[in-house]
Amino acid sequence: MICQANRKIHLLIAASLWFLIGLLLLVKALIFSSTSINFLFFSLGLAFSLLFFARIFLKLVSKNILRLQGNNYKCIFAFQSFKSYLIVLLMITLGIIINHFKIRGNSIIFIYSAVGCSLIIGSLKYFITLRKEKCGLKKK
Secondary structure (H helix, E strand, O other): OOOEEOHHHHHHHHHHHHHHHHHHHHHHHHHHOOOHHHHHHHHHHHHHHHHHHHHHHHHHHHHHHHHOOOOOOEEHHHHOOHHHHHHHHHHHHHHHHHHHOOOOOHHHHHHHHHHHHHHHHHHHHHHHHHHHHHOOOOOO
């Protein structure tokens, strides 16, 4: 079928999307950080991102990687589960609401930097898994 891809393609898609979206959120947070107090909230968001990643995104990334086990071809959109797509839809909706109402301030800077950095850290797990598989270091 035309919309199918193997595990390596799924890992590459997931890693790239997580990285690019995380980078976009970090850039937005930096743009909003025009003063030193705003930059403080940006920095706090970066520090908080490790906790956010460990509590939420690490489980999600690990489940997605395990679900893609095997060399069989799956639909190209299967790089994440249906539940993950619902979470993405919720996050997009919240982002649209934030932009529509022009909500700005320290809380947005904190959230954007925390989620953005967490997504980038999550993308590294996908990239590391992909690299191990390309080098033949996959766990048996």
